[in-house]
Amino acid sequence: MLNVNKATSEDASVHHFRQPTAEDGYALNKLVENSPPLDPNSVYCNLLQCTHFAETSVAVEENGALVGFISGYIPPGKPDTVFVWQVVVDKSQRGRGLAKKMLHAIVERPACAAVTHMETTITPDNEASWALFRSFARDKGADIVDRIWFEKNAHFGGQHDSEALLRIGPFARDSQQTS
Template sequence: MLKSNEATSADAFELVFRQPTAEDGYPLNQLVANSPPLDPNSVYCNLLQCTHFSETSVAVEEDGQLVGFISAYIPPAKPDTVFVWQVVVDKSQRGRGLAKKMMQEIVQRPACADVRFLETTITPDNEASWALFRSFARDMNTELNHDIWFEREAHFHGKHDSEALLRIGPFPRPPLEQ
């Protein structure tokens, strides 16, 4: 588990997992821009993700370059839930399980001590994301439930596919320290 601003290296490959900082905002924007079909956000939005949500998001770098990022936050009305906003992995790192390792890193953070569920939204045809979150649920030995949350016509005026809300959990509570 990370302590404040402490970085760790993954054993499987030379990657550093850490809390993001404001300096990650622009590189995050570029990483997303180079990873279609992800929805781009403004640099300002990415700066807010990297600062306001730093305790629940994760940046991964290799040789000083940002190669993975998950923006996530705890919704104010759901203190037992971490919501994964966006997952991005550089094409050089795909197929190595990096996205799942980033999610595991997030749910182990001190900021997520009371988290028992992980939520995200995915379009019905995004097979890679469905596989990732199903695999994460299996690894966490818990359930994955889903239903359409934002509808194509009602919420996106026909300009974006519907988004299903996935809810993974509950996660087991860690043992109490004596």
């Protein structure tokens, strides 16, 4: 488990990074619900994210409250890739680099020992997500490729913007890199 001090000197609170548990499912559901424009999932879906995908996800607490969460998984047939399903940071925590710290924490997990690539989907207009993943790729010295994966009309019945598949890599785990 990783404890990370916040960047602000006037705030002495600490973020606690940990593997999620089933007890986080409801809190995750509320965190996403309070973070538009994220697509909400059912509480049951969030419970599965917190249990089935716990080894490749991260929960962040501050003073006992869930303030950040990334759900991810290793897709079947792609043992070198972690797919980031959803990133959520409480509005009180935004702008502090918490999302990028969570991405780094996931790829350092034992379950990601063979991971050399990260994938996610992002709508073309989600500038904050594009900036987050580009920054992560720069940190890792990795290339980025993207293409539309799920198209608005063909896959979402015109009810959701198209989603670009973003692939970052290859990269090494921080613990494997030399100075």
